[in-house]
Amino acid sequence: MNTTGKPDTPLLDVSDLAVEFRVPSRGSVFSEDSKDIKAVDGVSFSMARGETLGLVGESGCGKSTTGRAVLQLVRPTRGHVVFDEEPIHEFWRKKGQKWVWDHRLLDLRRRMQMIFQDPFASLNPRMTVETILSEPLRNFDVVQGTQRREKIQHLLMTVGMDPRCMRRYPHEFSGGQRQRIGIARALALGPDFIVADEPISALDVSIQAQIMNLLSELREKLGLTLLFIAHDLAAIRHVSDRIAVMYLGRIVELADAQTIVDRPQHPYTQALLSAVPIPDPTREQSRQRTVLSGEMPSPINPPSGCPFHTRCPFSEDRCRTEVPRMRTIDTGHQVACHLVE
Amino acid sequence: MKSLQQETVAGTKSDEIDLIAGTSLWHDAWKRLRKNNMALSSGVIMVCLGVACLCGPALLGIMWGYDAHTQNLAYGPQPPSLQHPFGTDFYGRDLLVRVLTGARVSLSVGVLAALVAASIGTIYGAVSSYNGGLVDSFMMRIVDILYALPYMFLVIILVTILGKSLLLLFLALGAVGWLLTARVVRGQVMSLKEQDFILAARSLGTTSRGIIFRHLIPNTLGPVIVTFTLTVPSMILQEAFLSFLGLGVQPPQPSLGSLINDGANQMLVFWWTLVFPGGIMAIMLFALNFLGDGIRDALDPRMKI
Numbered sequence: 001m002n003t004t005g006k007p008d009t010p011l012l013d014v015s016d017l018a019v020e021f022r023v024p025s026r027g028s029v030f031s032e033d034s035k036d037i038k039a040v041d042g043v044s045f046s047m048a049r050g051e052t053l054g055l056v057g058e059s060g061c062g063k064s065t066t067g068r069a070v071l072q073l074v075r076p077t078r079g080h081v082v083f084d085e086e087p088i089h090e091f092w093r094k095k096g097q098k099w100v101w102d103h104r105l106l107d108l109r110r111r112m113q114m115i116f117q118d119p120f121a122s123l124n125p126r127m128t129v130e131t132i133l134s135e136p137l138r139n140f141d142v143v144q145g146t147q148r149r150e151k152i153q154h155l156l157m158t159v160g161m162d163p164r165c166m167r168r169y170p171h172e173f174s175g176g177q178r179q180r181i182g183i184a185r186a187l188a189l190g191p192d193f194i195v196a197d198e199p200i201s202a203l204d205v206s207i208q209a210q211i212m213n214l215l216s217e218l219r220e221k222l223g224l225t226l227l228f229i230a231h232d233l234a235a236i237r238h239v240s241d242r243i244a245v246m247y248l249g250r251i252v253e254l255a256d257a258q259t260i261v262d263r264p265q266h267p268y269t270q271a272l273l274s275a276v277p278i279p280d281p282t283r284e285q286s287r288q289r290t291v292l293s294g295e296m297p298s299p300i301n302p303p304s305g306c307p308f309h310t311r312c313p314f315s316e317d318r319c320r321t322e323v324p325r326m327r328t329i330d331t332g333h334q335v336a337c338h339l340v341e
Numbered sequence: 342m343k344s345l346q347q348e349t350v351a352g353t354k355s356d357e358i359d360l361i362a363g364t365s366l367w368h369d370a371w372k373r374l375r376k377n378n379m380a381l382s383s384g385v386i387m388v389c390l391g392v393a394c395l396c397g398p399a400l401l402g403i404m405w406g407y408d409a410h411t412q413n414l415a416y417g418p419q420p421p422s423l424q425h426p427f428g429t430d431f432y433g434r435d436l437l438v439r440v441l442t443g444a445r446v447s448l449s450v451g452v453l454a455a456l457v458a459a460s461i462g463t464i465y466g467a468v469s470s471y472n473g474g475l476v477d478s479f480m481m482r483i484v485d486i487l488y489a490l491p492y493m494f495l496v497i498i499l500v501t502i503l504g505k506s507l508l509l510l511f512l513a514l515g516a517v518g519w520l521l522t523a524r525v526v527r528g529q530v531m532s533l534k535e536q537d538f539i540l541a542a543r544s545l546g547t548t549s550r551g552i553i554f555r556h557l558i559p560n561t562l563g564p565v566i567v568t569f570t571l572t573v574p575s576m577i578l579q580e581a582f583l584s585f586l587g588l589g590v591q592p593p594q595p596s597l598g599s600l601i602n603d604g605a606n607q608m609l610v611f612w613w614t615l616v617f618p619g620g621i622m623a624i625m626l627f628a629l630n631f632l633g634d635g636i637r638d639a640l641d642p643r644m645k646i
Contacts, residue, residue, distance in 0.1 A: 073540060073543065097474060109544060114544050122536075122537035122538050122540075124559075189545070
């Protein structure tokens with residue numbers, strides 16, 4: 001798909017990305033008392049062309065926000081996002097009080113798109129499928145008239161839908177079909193990078209596999225680079241080339257999918273993996289499980305030192321005071337833990 | 342509502358494949374409305390009243406030579422008869438013509454003022470809420486200030502300074518009516534703008550303008566229509582109130598309010614001059630309110646067919 005740029009440079013390079021949200025802590029008109037939530041706190045990774053990176057973590061760990069910040073759908077408060085050698089985090093301008101995209105970022109919408117989690121909330125209920133799919137084509141004036149309509153029919157066929165359905169409304173489709181429409185919309189502009197934000201977690205289990213297969217098929221066919229966000233390791237270990245595990249706004253472990261599954265180093269990754277059931281009752285009963293207690297701490301008030309020390313079964317004094325750095329322990333295997341040597 | 346549905350497919354003709362027609366949410370709402378007898382009969386009554394108000398006075402003029410303004414004291418106040426079904430008023434004018442003409446004025450004032458209110462309110466509320474932050478606070482404080490003004494005083498002051506005219510009446514009613522719509526729309530947009538399809542539209546390169554007019558406003562139309570249908574009767578009532586006080590529509594131009602005012606002065610002797618305009622007004626208000634309630638229920642997606 002993509003023809004610009006050199007094939008050996010990474011398509012996406014994210015370094016020290018942080019997103020903070022300001023929330024008023026006490027509701028008063030007169031006092032501007034507010035606190036910052038560090039939703040994402042120093043995330044770094046890079047993605048090669050055509051690669052699929054899985055981003056895993058429990059709800060509230062900042063994985064969706066990371067995806068949105070990479071696409072510049074929320075403005076990062078810190079860090080660099082370089083897309084195809086362009087520093088896209090700088091493509092903002094201030095308009096009055098608000099930050100808005102400049103024309104370069106608007107143009108990049110053709111190349112980076114998003115698939116949303118909830119197929120019921122991500123499609124405008126008042127629009128027909130045709131109108132939904134023609135919106136991006138119209139925004140960028142890609143094709144007109146009859147060609148636009150042919151393009152829409154082609155898009156629907158690409159995602160395995162009946163093109164005769166284009167006059168129907170979203171509420172007339174099932175969750176899986178709606179998700180296919182959402183995928184077709186993301187593909188409309190022919191992007192080479194797509195963030196899939198938990199595209200299957202709102203679907204029935206029987207439909208999940210279909211959508212997964214569709215996504216990997218499309219990735220092969222269109223040469224897509226995919227940032228795949230999920231809360232469940234089992235779902236993405238088969239489609240991802242590499243997997244990054246997030247906890248409380250940071251990446252704690254990053255390695256290729258097989259290494260994460262076979263030799264997880266960070267205690268949190270181990271706990272996540274042991275939550276994946278084994279489809280064999282005897283082995284399932286006999287295996288050792290790491291069960292985490294407690295809840296993830298609030299990002300308004302993150303713990304000192306290692307963010308995971310409050311729940312870590314192996315935590316030491318050092319973990320409470322010192323923030324562990326991301327270290328490379330093997331080729332392509334990075335971990336942020338004091339205990340891993 | 343049908344046209345909304347058709348608009349989206351305008352400009353695309355001659356299919357090489359058969360398309361499966363979809364049923365929009367408006368279509369579902371219409372099906373639910375048809376099940377509601379009360380709302381449906383109210384709708385029929387309103388259509389009949391509307392047609393009667395539009396064509397009635399002209400028809401009566403052609404057939405019997407009645408008109409709303411020519412006085413003939415010889416016909417004095419007459420009780421209802423076959424010749425004058427609603428009787429005649431003090432100046433010998435046929436009351437049926439006057440009531441229909443008056444209802445026409447009242448209805449058009451009500452509908453137009455409500456339309457003005459709904460359009461201003463929808464755009465104001467959507468823009469305010471979409472921008473959020475300081476812009477939103479500022480715009481909503483203006484609404485609060487206007488809400489806090491005792492608008493009857495405002496109208497009375499306006500009328501004394503600028504003179505009595507129908508246009509002023511529109512302005513005064515519309516200026517107050519849009520506040521409620523603006524608040525309703527603002528609340529709707531507040532929740533809508535956080536939904537994923539707005540973020541999706543943004544990520545597909547849709548401009549703020551496009552998001553407000555193509556995504557946000559069409560999704561607030563349900564509550565806006567409900568507010569609209571319930572604003573019409575309240576506008577009619579307020580117009581009648583102002584006319585009753587002598588601040589609205591001026592004689593000899595009849596309106597339901599001024600007719601009721603005339604009738605109330607002589608109700609003990611010439612009862613029909615109060616009963617007929619009052620009755621028509623009551624029927625109109627009842628029908629409009631039932632229709633509004635019916636539409637509200639029909640547009641509620643939780644109501645299944």
